[in-house]
Amino acid sequence: MEYNFRDLEKKWQQQWKAAGIYKVSADPAKPKCYVLDMFPYPSGAGLHVGHPLGYIASDIYSRYKRLKGFNVLHPMGYDAFGLPAEQYAIDHGIHPAVSTEANIANFRKQLDNIGFCFDWDRQVQTSDPSYYKWTQWIFLQLFGSWYDRAQRKAVPVSSLLEAFAQAGNEGRVCPGDPNLRFSAAEWTGFDERRQQEILMHYRLAYCGFGEVNWCEALGTVLANDEVVNGVSERGGYPVVKKKLRQWYLRITEYADRLLEGLDRIEFSEAMKEMQTNWIGKSHGAEIEFMVVSSELPVGSEKDADTDKVTADKTIGKFFDRKLRVYTTRPDTIFGVDFMVVAPELEWIPAIVSPEQQNAVDEYIAYVKSRSERERQAEKKISGCFTGAYAVNPFDGRKIPIWISEYVLAGYGTGAIMAVPCGDDRDFRFARHFNIPITNILGDAYNGEQANPTKDARLVNSGFLDGLIMRDAMAVVNRKLEEMGIGTPKVNYRMRDAAFSRQRYWGEPFPIVWRDGIAYPLDEKDLPLELPHVEKYGPGPEGEGPLANVKEWTDKHLETNTMPGYAGSSWYFLRYMDPHNEAAFCSREASDYWGQVDLYIGGTEHAVGHLLYSRMWTKALFDLGYIGHDEPYKKLVNQGMIQGSSRFVYRIELKGAQGSQGVEELSRRTPVFISHGIRAMEGTVEFHELVTLAVRNLFGDNSIEIDSIAISQLHVDVNIVDGLELNTAAFKKWRTEYERAEFVLEDGKYICGTEVEKMSKSKFNTVNPDDLVAKYGADTFRMYEMFLGPVEQSKPWDTKGVEGVHRFLRKLWRLFYDEAKGKIWTTDKPTDAEWKVIYRTVKKLDEDTERFSFNTGVSALMIGVNELHDLKCHKKAILEKLLIIMAPYAPHVCEELWHQTGNTGSILTASYPLVEEKYLVESAMNYPIAINGKTRTELNIALDATQQEVEEMILADETVKKWLDGKAPKRVVYVKNRMINVVL
């Protein structure tokens, strides 16, 4: 009986399906375990070998936990709304719902091939109205709530209405407009419009205005992804910033709780750091400066009594507009040499001097064409003086106000005070524009480099002179507050999340507009279904495609749709109760399943999905809909499987005088040169070699080549073996290469190679289906795990898959022999055999528990090898092996489980317990190092004392040789580890 993986895998997949063995339901008698994958976006390209990496890991863990007696929830679904399907629709006229369905069917087929234990009855699909009904419903909860800073939680907006009517907004700072104050009487006096406007400034989901990438030529808003080098990816048209009405989520209100929550969840330190940096909490001060139109004469600037500047109308005028800056270093205020303001702030024109007008206009136009990324990544320093000055409130010094692209309007107040002696970027800016630098650091500043220290003693700093900078902060802050021109402030780098898209393929907002006021739809009107359209082009004025739908606009429905992350912000809850028509998830279900115990997915979601879903969870918790406020207990980040691209090199020839036909020839007959030959490009040998080869190819010795151009082309990795191109397959790959000729090295065509993102356009994708067909699902699963740690990124290489396949056959041969047939027995195992199996059980248990699947596979290989060496074919031993291996290779283990006379699925077996008595050792081979370098080994009892060890060591020949008659300085003896002799 042989290992016929194709038949047995198919057989078990069918039987498992028929038996509904992966169906799971809440069972209070068992401990629960919720294992979740980041659900895929069903792209048209299908699944490539990178996708299943995380799925296999989670599948193994789920099966493992199930064997350990847990009730395991392990669902799967599709994140089905998104831009690619819409773009495909625009290009091909196929409705996104249609292409998405087809893609999902394909994904499902591919996933099923691999033998996952998903409970498909719980599948969710974000684009399904029965699902997005609840996305809309949650949106309405966010719209209907505000964040009460006093209680530190979200509460219904209705609570505001009562409070406002009684006490105005006293004690309820308006997050959207912090300076807003009104009394109860004022509130009741406001009309509906004003009241709604104010409420909007409180809501967790609110409407505001924001800048988008606007492409006039395409008449549409573009994603950052679709903008390359400042122009549209499609067509290369100019892209500018445009202000549009947008929806936002007030995630900034949750900033502190998102930070604190990190202490209670198991994310990697790197992930926590990324989220922490993204939230970017900083302590500092907001300071207000007077703005003046021209320089004040030296010596007249300060009023000695108040330390304030008084206006002198003859030499310049003060503007009404004050300059507010946010700084984390108020202690450096005497070192401020210039101010920098974000170029897009709308009040800039009001302060620009006539002389600077043109320069400023030009600069603003330039910045408008630049993306935020470009602005921050730019190494070249740019900026423009406005002609206006701020006035230092303490010494009256006039400070030039500049605009520069590196300051962003969205952060802090959109303006900074620049202290060149203490900040590197400010320093370089000052140097570049020849702005004089004030030294407030004394010796700590060398004039060559900024010094960002907080520990220097301040000089040139008026009333702060002599103070250590870190101590000076509180002093300045107190003074600023006294003078009423500054307040200590906690700032966050994180901005509110833009929550609307001018697109078709997303969830419609359950919002209707009346007289410019947004009203929520009634819950009973959900879902608000996406209308069917024939055309997917944008609407007028940068609106989404829904603005073209008459029935939609007639009802004054919101024409924006929700972004891709809306559906993924709560899907983990829907899995718990996927068919509930009365609620997004019953409290009973969410209380039972609770947090996701293990979440597996890529780091690319570090600051997007993983923050949004945490916020939604917190909001739902605050409102009492669920009982936990962090969605994920533990997160494991799978590495990205990159593609290993292969290249061929086509040459284009220019003939010398008398060989004009060569160009034509090389156009008609594509000639490819091997990688090693290309590497010689530019040398005389190269030219000669190619000439010779071309003469041979075309049978014409008179050919003279003038110049050779080489173009590098991606070639399908699947027709390359290692680096060697299968030239016959290459000719069949594309009709234009049918007549291709090759210039080989050592008789082979060697391809160039590069590690890149796996993508269809780079022809470096490897389809799991092909591997499963060739080696079986079990081999594929184990091979993906064996590649390396799940967390690590690596380029895909199919090369080692044979080894894993061989291992599975070797396992099979423990049970069946090709010639003899059945060889497994019911004999009683020896101690040595027990030792092997228990050691394997123990190691695999530890490895699986810590997600070290690659070493887990290795442990299984070692176990099987050792059992082979022992010629162990005993059922009692092998059965245990099958159980622990079943999570990794479920099909073959299930088959052998039944072959050895077991009834019932191996899935329901229970995990073997280790009998430690077989593993106890009394001695070990200690490595003996001399000065840290291992020189020999000695077998020493584990309970040996320091003295016994020293005696043994000193008697050893090798040690004696190294000691050379001298006594050792020291003998380091670490029990169970090693012994080091220090000379």
Add this chain to the structure above:
RNA sequence: GCCCGGAUGGCGGAAUUGGUAGACGCGUCAGACUCAAAAUCUGGUUAUCGCAAGGUAGUGCAGGUUCGAUUCCUGUUCCGGGCACCA
């Protein structure tokens, strides 16, 4: 530019807490079986010097801490991911 990772033989990787660097697998070399091939089995395989015993170097690079560093610290190079409308 900013934030976060990573770098170990020809290749993927192992070394879980600072304690034998290279487990396991691929590839490759030699051998066994075979008419032959496949499959399978046995042995070698970091480099270098040496017949060997054994020595020397060695975990991207340069330093440091330590009896001992792939592991900790400082600096640096290259590669990957993210940077707010791809998902």
